[in-house]
Amino acid sequence: MIDAHLDFSGMLDLDKELELLSKAESRTVLRQAVRAGAAVIQTEAQNRAPERTGKLKRNIIIANGKGSATEATAGIRVRGANPSGTNSDNTKKAINRNNSFYWRFIELGTSKFPAVPFIRPAFDSKADAAAQAAIDRAIKSIDEVLAK
Structure with missing residues (x-):
């Protein structure tokens, strides 16, 4: 599992502005x-x-994670997994347009298929741009809320 985090705490005095808002x-x-x-x-x-x-x-897709009043999480995920946790159920995999169960074989490779990563390099190349987009959106959202 690819696990990477961006921490925005203490950046651009957002903490002070967030304190002005309700939970x-x-x-x-x-x-x-x-x-x-x-x-x-x-x-x-x-x-x-x-x-x-x-x-x-x-x-x-973008998936929201669980968070508290002082934190929020979201991540990138690929739709397509067997709800039981295994990929042994082959019924309707080909016809279901929301089931891309094979993404992990492409990203991580197999014993017979070399890896062609696309999620990890996307994160590595756009981490700074994502942080800046998050900060810009936070400032814009705070201004919208305070303008009410």
Whole structure:
């Protein structure tokens, strides 16, 4: 599993501005900011993903994570897994347009197929741009809330 984090704590005095907001407004602002940063990485991952049918690109999505009032998480995920946790159920995999279960074989490779990573390089190349997009969106969202 690819696990990478961007920490925005203490940047550009956002903490002081977030203290002016209520908990619900603060959480909304944080969620919008994190999703804006994730959108940059999502776009890059979609551009780097191999395109045979377009199914893999279409299934790279932004997923919200659990967070508290002072933190928000979002990540890039690829739709397509067997709910039981294994990929032994082969029914309707080919016809289901939301099932790109094979993404991990492309990203990580197999014993007979070399890896063609597209998610990790997307994160590595756009991490700074994602951080800046998140900060810009946070500032914009705070201004919108305070203008009300």
